[in-house]
Amino acid sequence: MAAVAPSRLAALSRLRCEIFQTAYNPTSVRTGAKYLRARLRGPSMINYYPEQLTVPRFNHMAGNFKIQHWDEYQRLADVEEKKRRGKGVPKKAKSPAESRRQSRKR
Template sequence: MAAPVSAVNPSRLAALTRLRCAVFQTSYNPTGVRTGAKYLRARLRGPSMAEYYPPVLTVAKFNRMSHGEFKIDDRHEAQRLADIEEAKRRGKGAPKKAKSAADSRRAGRRR
């Protein structure tokens, strides 16, 4: 009576695993190195987190909506514009934009 063969050659098992990965399009990782595949396969959390919070309605968004002649005064925007005007009067405002390449500061510099 012959003894049943219970052990399979490890090289045959490795070849079977490699073939299985090729057929089912999974990554072949015989050494078990960390790849991060678990996190890459996981569902993205961003969309559900964005849906959790209601949309924020600001004064600027309300004024941009088409609702006729009704507008709300935006105190923060008015203060920002007043601060910009004050900085310009003191000479601390943003520089003027160049209309052409000859007007730019870089045109005068030589490398």
């Protein structure tokens, strides 16, 4: 029985890859194809963890029942306290004359 030439085997392998739509890699170089073909993990992870119900999300739902969001209430109280002490956010300038930056320039 006669041996098949290596060039004929390479041509057969290339043709097989074209037909079955696989990557032709005669030198066995790492391509990462295994990871690119793998199923994505993101959607499964999103479905695994339940959607958390927060106070703002609950308040946006249909219905007249509202819950006091204590963290937001505390934050607003802290902002108000800082304003009373003069430590709040500076007011926006309505015109270039009111701008602090303009008054520094000479």
